[in-house]
Amino acid sequence: MRIFGILACVVGLVAGGFFATSNSSAHAVETVKIGLIEPLSGPIAAVGTDALQAMETAAEQINTSGGVLGGRMLEIVPLDNAMSAEKTTQQLKKAVDLGLSFIAQGIGSNHALNIIQFIGKHNKRNPDKAMLFLNHSAITTAFTNELCSFWHFRFDANVDMKVAGLVTQMGRDVGIKKVYMLNQNYAYGKSFQAAAHALIKERTPNIEIVGDELIVPFGKTQDFTPFIAKIKASGADTVLTGNWGPDLVRLIKYAAGANLPVQFYTIYGGLTSSVAGYGADAHKISLKQINEYHENDGNIAADALAFGNAYLEKYKDTWYSDRYRWLVGMLAAAIDKAGSDDPVAVGQALEGLTFPGPLGEVQMRASDHQIQTPLMVSSLSRDYKMPIMYKGNNFKIAFATDGVINREDTTLPTTCDMQRP
C-alpha cells in the first residue's frame, strides 16, 4: 500500500515537472542558432569548454561585422553531452525542440557518428525540419568515405590527411631511416596505423617500419618503460604515433626520462592538455605535431594571425585550432550565398565553397564534404617568439615550423557516393 502511495506521488511529481518545462519549447527565430554538443561537464569538460569559447569568439567576429543575411546574428547554443552517447541523443532531441538547423560537434568520433546517424534518420523522417552537422574535430576518415552523408561537413583534416602530412614531412628528413609505430588499440588508433602503413609504402618507400605496436588506450597503460625499451632495441630513429591524452603524455614523459634519442611524430602533441601534461619534459626530445595554424610561423595570413592574437589577448589562451574560424566563417558565407538559413540550401552552398585559411585557400570538397587544406608540421621548441599560453599559464615552450604540407599533398581520393536530397 505505502509503496504504491509513494509511487503515485512520484509519478504525479514527474507529470507536474514536465508540465512546467514542456511549454518552453517554442522560440521566435531571430538569430541563426548553432547548437554545439560537447562535454561541458565531467572529466574532459575542459576540452568542451575550450571548443565553446573558440566557437563563440568566431561567431562574435561575424556578428561585429554585421552578421548574416543583412543583420541577423549568429548564436552558439551550448548543449552538454557529458561525453555520454545517451546524453548526445538527448541533446539532439533538445536541438529538435529548439528548432535548431545547425549542429556543431567534434570531440569524440563515437558521438560524431551518433549525430550523423541521428540526423540521417531525422532528416528522412522530418524533411521540413532538417539539420546540418558541422564537424569541427572528429577525424575518423570513414565519415567522408563509406559513411559519408550530405548532412555532414567536416572542417578538420581527417586521420588519413594528417598522416599523409606527417609522412610527407618525414620524407623530407633524410635522417629518418627506421620508424616505430605505436598506437592506441581502438578504431582511431587502428585507422592511423593502417593509413601510416599505406602512405609510408607509397610516399617514403625508403623508410623501414621496424615496429608496430597497439596499446590498451585511455590511460589504462601506466608503465611505458617496456615500450621505450622495445623502441630502443628496434633501432628506430623516429616514432610515429596517433596517441592522445594520458597515453601520449606518459609515452613522452617516459621517453624523456630515459633520454630516448628518437623523434616523435604526432597528431596531438601540441594540444594544451598534452603540453600541460609533459611540462618541461617536452623539449628534451624532439616532439613534432601537425595542425593548421600556429602564431610563430612567419607565413600565416594576416587576418588569421590577427584573429589568433586577439584571442590570446582576450583569454590568455593560445589560438590553436583555426578551423573553428573556418567553420563559422564558411557557414556565414554559405547562408549569405544561399540567401536563407534553410539547411538544404546552406548545405548546397557549402559544397565547393572556399575560404581564406592561414596557409592559403581551404575548400569544402563537394564530393565528400571534407575540407581540403594545407597543414603544417611543427616542433615543440624553446626557441620561439610567443610561448604557448593556457588560461594565463605560460608553458615556456612553443611551436616552430618544420615544414608546410601543400594542399596537393594532403588531398586524398575519396570513396564517397554522396546521396543528395
Place this chain on the structure above:
Amino acid sequence: MEVFVFSLFNGVLYGMLLFLLASGLTLIFSMMGVLNFAHASFFMLGAYFAYQISQPLGFWSALIAAPILVGLLGAAVERYMLRPVHRFGHVAELLFTFGLAFVIEELVQMVWGKVPVPYDVPESMNITAFAWQGLDYSAYRLFMLVISVGIFVALFFGLTRTRIGLIIRASLTHPHMAAALGHDVPKIFMWTFGVGCALAGIAGVIGGNVLGTEPGMAIQLGPIVFVVIVVGGLGSLSGALIASLFIGILNNMAISYDFSLYPIFKELGVERNVEGVLADLVNLTTGSIAPLLPYLLLVLMLIFRPRGLFGMRDV
C-alpha cells in the same frame, strides 16, 4: 636472457610503485577491515599537494609536507566521517569511501582544473644514474625504488617487532581487551587510517611526476591496486609486495615478449586475414592487452585460490 633480466628489472621498478600504493590500502584493511575505495584518490591528492608545494618550496619540502597533509586529511576523514558510518557495517564503509572518491575527484577538478598540471621530476635528480640496454635510468627512478623498499622494511618491522605494532594488531583482533588495557582503540584506528593515507600520499608525491598528474589518475590506477591486494591476499603485507612485483613483471614481460595467439591459430588453419569473430583474436598479442592481464589474473585467482597468495582466509 638479457631481455629477461632487463624486463625483470623494469618490472620491479613499476611493481614497487604499485606496492607503495597497495601498502597503505592493505595496512588499513588489515587493521580496520575497511576497504578504502578512495585510496587512489589520496594518492592523487598527494600528487597535487606535492605539485602545489613544490612550486614555491621545491621537491624536498613537498616530499615531507604533502604526505603529512594527506595523512592528516585521512585521519580527519576517519574521525569525522568514516567513524559514524562504522556502525552500519563494512558494506556501508565501502560505499562511503566510494562516494568519497567521487567527491575528491570533483574537488580536485574544482581547485586545479581539468587539464593535467605540470608536476615534474626535480632537476637535481633528473640526471642519469646509469644506462642499460641503451636506456638511461635517472637517479629519480632509483630514488623511487629506495623509498618503496624502505617503506616496506619499516612497515614490516614496525608491525611485527615493535610495541606499537603489537597494540595495533591487538586492537584489531581483540578490541575490547585492548580497550580494557587502557588503549584508546578509536584513536588507534584514526591514526592507522591516517598513516595508510599518508603512504598513498607518498606514492602520489614520487609517482605523480612520472605518471602525470591529472584528475583521471585515481580512477586509472585505483582498480589495479585492488587487484594487487586481492591477489596478494587481503590484509597481507608480504602478499601485497609479491603481488605488486608479480604484476609489474607480468606487465613488462607481456610487452617485451609480445606473445601472440597467431601460431596456435595457424596450426588450426586460420590465417591473419580472416574475417569476423576470429579477426580480433588472431591478431591479439599479449603486449596489446598487457594492462588487462591483472584483471584476468584476479579472476583466475578467485576461481582457483580465493584467499589470494598469502591470505589467511578466503576473501
Place this chain on the structure above:
Amino acid sequence: MPDPRKLGIGALIVALLIVLPMMISSSFALSVMNQIGIAIIFALAFNMLLGQGGMLSFGHAVYFGLAGFVTAHVINGMHVDAFPYIPVTLIPLVGGIAGLFFGIVVGFVSTRRAGTAFAMISLGFAELVTGLTLIIVFFFGGEEGVQTDRWVREEWFGITYGPDIQVYYLIAAWCVIAAILMYALTRTPFGRMSNAVRDNPERTQFIGYNTHRLRWLAFALSSFFAGLAGALHAINVEHVGFETVGLGQSAVILIMVYIGGTGHFAGPILGAILITLLNAYLSDVSPAWYLYLGLIFVLIVMFAPGGLAGLIMMHEPIRRTAPYLLWQMAPAYGAALGTSLVGLAGAIGLIEMIYFRSTTVSLDSALVLYGIELDTGDIWPWLICAALGAAGGYGCKMTYPRVAEAYSAAMHEARALVTT
C-alpha cells in the same frame, strides 16, 4: 486476493503513464521519460542484489551493456535476415536472456563470497569487460560502438517504433511488467531466503540452504532484468557504446539506488526518477553537478542509510496511527528546512564561484548566480556566501536536534495511542 485500493492506485499509475506523453510536446522531455523508464528497471534489478541480497556490485552495468550489444546485433541481424524475425516488442526478452546468460556464467564465480570480496570481484570483471570492448571489435564495435535501427517492419496495429512515442509506450509497458515481476519475486520463498542470506548467511546455511546457490540465483535474476533494461536502452538510443558497460554507468546506478533507498521496493524507483531528472536538467545549469551528486550520496551514506525512501517511511507509523501528529512536527521540520536552505545557498554559492574561477571559459569575473550577476573578483560575494554558509550551518546545528526530538515525541505519542 490483492487489496482493491492497491489495484486502484496501480490502475491510476498506469493511466497516468498512458496519458502523460499525450500532454507534452517536447521530444527532449519524452527522451528523458524513456530514460527514466529504463533507469527504473535497471535500478530495481540492481536493488535485487544490493537491497534484497546484500551484494554490493561496482560492475552491474556489464550485464546491462552486454545485453544491449546482443540486442543491437540481433536487430541488425534481423535487418539482413541473418536472424529469424522477432517482433521488436518482444526483443527486450532477448536482452533479458542475454543478461541471464552472462549472469549465470559470471555469477557462478563472483557469488561465492558476499560483502567486500564480492564488490572487488565485480570491479575486476567490469574492468576486464571494459578493456575488451575496445579490443574485440567484432562484437563491441570498438570506440564507436554498435549502431542499430529499431524500425524493422510494421508490427501489430501499425507499430514501427520509428516515432519516439511508440518507444515510450514500449518502455512504459515493460517497466510496469518488470516492476510487477520483481515485486512478486520479493514475496516468493526465494525472495525471503535472499534476505536471509543477506542478514545471516551462517544461520541460513545451518537450516540447510546453500548460500552460494541462493546468491547465484539472485545474481542471475538480477542480471536478467538488467539485461532487459539494456535491451530497451539499445532500442531507445539505437546505439550501444563501450561506456554502457563501464564503471561510470555502474556507479550511476549504484548512486541512484542508494539515494533512493535500498530498504523499500519503491526506493530505487524514487532514486531512478530523481537522479535521471536532475541529470537531464541540472547538468545544463551547473558545471558542478557531479560534485553535488557525490556530496548528496556521501551525506545519505553517513546520515540516512535507508535513503530517501527510508526517510519517508520513518513517518509511516505516525501517519497511520495519528496523521495530526505530523502537523505537530511541522514547525521543527520547517525550521530545519529553513536553516538548511540558507546553508545550502551559501555553500552552493561558494562552490559555483570556485568552479567559475578555476574552469570557466572567459576571464570576465562576473558569474550569474540565483539570477544575480556576481563579480567573483570582488571580495563581497565570497564573504556573503561564506556568511550564509556559516549561519546556515550553525542554524542546522540548533534546529536538527529539534527535529529528532519532535520525531521521537511523535513516535512516542503514536505508540501510546496504539497501546491504549
